[in-house]
Structure formats: structure tokens, C-alpha cells
Amino acid sequence: MASISKLSCPNPTTVSSASFRPKVVQPVCSIHFFNTKSASDKKISPSSLSLRSNLAIRAPLLVRCSQHDGNGSPIKRTVLHDLYEKEGQSPWYDNLCRPVTDLLPLIASGVRGVTSNPAIFQKAISTSNAYNEQFRELVQSGKDIESAYWELVVKDIQDACKLFEPIYDQTDGGDGYVSVEVSPRLADDTQGTVEAAKWLHKVVDRSNVYIKIPATAECIPSIRDVISLGISVNVTLIFSLTRYEAVIDAYLDGLEASGLSDLSRVTSVASFFVSRVDTLVDKMLEKIGTPEALDLRGKAANAQAALAYKLYQKKFSGPRWEALVKKGAKKQRLLWASTSVKNPAYPDTLYVAPLIGPDTVSTMPDQALQAFIDHGIVSRSIDSNVSEAEGIYSALEKLGIDWGYVGYQLELEGVDSFKKSFDSLLDSLQEKANSLKLVGL
Numbered sequence: 001m002a003s004i005s006k007l008s009c010p011n012p013t014t015v016s017s018a019s020f021r022p023k024v025v026q027p028v029c030s031i032h033f034f035n036t037k038s039a040s041d042k043k044i045s046p047s048s049l050s051l052r053s054n055l056a057i058r059a060p061l062l063v064r065c066s067q068h069d070g071n072g073s074p075i076k077r078t079v080l081h082d083l084y085e086k087e088g089q090s091p092w093y094d095n096l097c098r099p100v101t102d103l104l105p106l107i108a109s110g111v112r113g114v115t116s117n118p119a120i121f122q123k124a125i126s127t128s129n130a131y132n133e134q135f136r137e138l139v140q141s142g143k144d145i146e147s148a149y150w151e152l153v154v155k156d157i158q159d160a161c162k163l164f165e166p167i168y169d170q171t172d173g174g175d176g177y178v179s180v181e182v183s184p185r186l187a188d189d190t191q192g193t194v195e196a197a198k199w200l201h202k203v204v205d206r207s208n209v210y211i212k213i214p215a216t217a218e219c220i221p222s223i224r225d226v227i228s229l230g231i232s233v234n235v236t237l238i239f240s241l242t243r244y245e246a247v248i249d250a251y252l253d254g255l256e257a258s259g260l261s262d263l264s265r266v267t268s269v270a271s272f273f274v275s276r277v278d279t280l281v282d283k284m285l286e287k288i289g290t291p292e293a294l295d296l297r298g299k300a301a302n303a304q305a306a307l308a309y310k311l312y313q314k315k316f317s318g319p320r321w322e323a324l325v326k327k328g329a330k331k332q333r334l335l336w337a338s339t340s341v342k343n344p345a346y347p348d349t350l351y352v353a354p355l356i357g358p359d360t361v362s363t364m365p366d367q368a369l370q371a372f373i374d375h376g377i378v379s380r381s382i383d384s385n386v387s388e389a390e391g392i393y394s395a396l397e398k399l400g401i402d403w404g405y406v407g408y409q410l411e412l413e414g415v416d417s418f419k420k421s422f423d424s425l426l427d428s429l430q431e432k433a434n435s436l437k438l439v440g441l
Contacts, residue, residue: 080110082378088358090175091372094337094365097124098131100159109373112167114160115179115234115271115337115363117212121153122421126428139433145426148433153180154203161206168208173265174330179234180204181212184418186219193222201231210234210269214415215243220250227254227266236271236337237414240407244272244308248315251332255324264328269361272308273338274351276410277301282343284401293399298346299392300401302354306389309334309357309382335361339368349376357382 080091092113093106103114125131131152138148160178167176182196197211213219213226214237226233227250235247247270255263281300285293315321316331339351339362347353348371352362357380364372397403 076108078109078373079376079378080373083356083362083376084110084112086378087356087380088360089356090333090361091369092177092335092361092363093369094339094363095120096156096160096178097128098156100156100163103160103163106369107163107167111369112175113164113177113179113361113363115212115335116153116157117181117236117421118184118418118425119421121156122425124156125149125152126425132432135429135432136436139436145430145433149426149429150203154200157204157209158206161204161208164208165206173207173267177208177210177232177234177267177269178206179210179212181214181236181418184214184415184422187214187216187415187419188218190218190222193219194225197222197226197231197233198229207265212236212271214411214418215247215270216411216415220246223247223250224254224257227251227268228257228259230258230260230266232265232267234269234271234335235332237411238270238272239277239410239414240403241304241307241311242404243407243411244270245311245315248312248332252315252320252324255327255329260327262328263324264330267330268332269335270312270332271335271337271363272305273410273414274301274305274336274355275338275340275342276414277304277406278346279342280406280410281396281401285396285399288399290399292395296392296396296399298343298350300396300406301351303389303392303396304403305336305355306382306386307393309360310386312359313383331359333359333361335363337363339363340365341367353377354381356380 083089083091090112091110092115093103093111094115096103096114096116097120103111134152134155135148138151143151157178157180164176164178169176180200182193182200186192186196193213197213200211201209210232211226212234213223215223215235216237223233223235233251235251238244238247251268251270255266258266260266278298278301282297285297312331312334321329336351336355339355341348341350348367352364352368352372353376355362356378360382393403
């Protein structure tokens, strides 16, 4: 099995992404992308999965072969189905916009959940006319801008939850979740985050919703308290092993504090960000400039991720965890976030292919999802060479890379980015509201 270095050590000065693309040997299905102008207008048929033009994947996925479920009805197969069925990793989609029915072909292709964040909604609402009618009604009814924003968001989340409800039911609450994040303005407000999570959970009112809470130091206690209330949580913006362990402990503490005799419906994922780690560490390595430093570019993120999975296996074992299992507790799955490649010199599946393992989730935006469906290889890779991951992690430390600083800096940038997206969207909605009022006058 390929080691971490073989999967994640591109040298941006000498290697192109094409050289890292794995060759598919005797695929279960042959999937092709055709660039036809009329493709986005085609209806879904048994042989094609067409995506509407407002998704970045413009061309239809044509599945050349299919299997049968025993009743004569064909089941469309993609590599995403194999990812879940053979290796136990759930592929999710990191995007959401109207109409949410655009998710149907993705669900058919094997997507099992959806993640959203303030940046995703900022793009969706500010660049689409699909929200205009509801927004106009909200403004005319006297809603303030932020209240209107949340009603737009809640509707999308509710509609998406409905689409993924069959997966949630089939897996007995193990999958089929849709994530919605509390206001990024609350990243340093412990109690405010708890109240916001309670409110969001109540207004969305769907069993398969995940309330996203950032893994800031101030929100770690919030995670514990929200879990103790029986609310399922997607913990986001995790960039370091130290903070990840605190997140696990908050989940375990919350389960223990809940007082529930049946813990089976309280679940969680821990969103561990990957590509942004390489973006920052690569800059630090280039500043150091030695051959040894330059050779470690593109390796930091996946090495740390492999060690996060090792920590996950350790923490979800032993007497403490077994006591919770007896009450129906489910593991807090690791979710790989920020899986799109930021450096075009790196292979386009760099943050997906090396991170495959059981009881994990990979949430992919359009770029990463399309790349993996097109030429991804399904094989357990996350723990194929943990000792090498440990070597890379240590080598970076010896070069002066402070992992604590990396995690702290990326957390600051992540929170700031979401705040800016949130504020920008509210500003654009205010402008739209002003124009509606002028038209009314």
C-alpha cells in the first residue's frame, strides 16, 4: 500500500499533478465527463446524472455500466459507492445552494451528506436570484436583515435534510447529515454559542442536522454543553492535534454529562482541516529554503492527519469509551475538511486519496469531488505508514516549524474569513433590501 510520502510529497518545482494521477485498473464503472453546452439542460435519466448550471461541475457524469440489486433495477455505481461500502468512509459534499434538488444527482452518485459554512452561503445567496422571492417577502414583512438571512439559511438546510433523510434512516442515524454553522461572530463567546446552537437546532427541527461549532478555545466548553443537551454537533476549524484531542474530550464529557440512558442519537464529527495546513507550512519551508525544508513541502497536512487518525483510534477505545458504548454511544468520526488543492502543482486528489479509512468522512467541494470521481482509487491509506507520518511531523519540528503556532494562526484566519463572509453577505442583503424599498416607493 502506498505510503504517505508517495501520496503526498510533490515538489512544486518539478512535478505536475498529472504524474500523480493513479491509473484505474478494471474499474467497476467507467465514468466520463463531457463538455457539452446543452448538458446542464438534460433531464436525469438512467444513464446520466446531469447537474444544473449553477454547480461548478458543469458536465454530466455518464455511468457506463451498472450493477443490479437483485430485483432487476439498475444501481448507478461510482467510486464514491466503493469508498463507503469497501472502506467505510462517507463522501460528503462541501457546498449548498438553491435549488437544493441539484443535490439529487450527487446523492445518486454516492454523496452521503452535506456541509455548509458562512462562506458557502455568502457565495450562494449573493450570486443567485433563487433567494430573491423569499427575501422580498421577509423584508416586506418587517424582518431585519440578520433574521432574514437565517430564514434563508434554515430553509436550505431543512430542504437538504429532507433529501438526505433516507440515508439517515437506512443507517440508523449513522450518516445522511446536513451541517449548518452558528454565527461566526460567536467564535469567542462560550455561552452565546450554546444559545445559538440550541436555537438553530430548534428552528431547523430535523433529526439529521449537525450544528457546526468552531473548535476555538472559548467554544470547547460550548461543544461539551451542546452535546450534553442531546444536540448533534459538527466541530469545525480544527487545525492541530492538541486542539483535536480537546474536541474529543469535550464530546466524551458531553455524553457523560447528558444523563441520557440512550446515547445512540447524539452523534458528532470533528472537522480536521488539511489543505490550509500545507498552504501555511509550505510558505514557512520556502522561507527556510534548505533542500531538506523544500523537500517537505506538501507533506505536512497529510502527515498530521494520519496522526490525528491514530489519536482517534486511541481515544475511542478503552474502559471510558466502552462504558459509553454500552449506552449506545457512537464514535465522533473524523471529517477531512478543506480537501481542495490550493497549489495547482499538487495532484488534485492530494487531500482525498491519502486520507481514506474506516469511520471517517471526506467532505469535498466541486473540484475535489469531480477529480476523485474521475480518477480516484479506493484503498485504505490513512494508516498505511504511520511511522513515516511521525517522521515527517518530527522533521518539520526540527526545522523550526511550530505546530502550535500553525494551528493557532490557521484558526485565526479561518474564523476571520468566516466573519468577513458573514458580514459581507449581510451588507449585500442590506443593499438588496434598500433597493426593494426604493422600488416599492
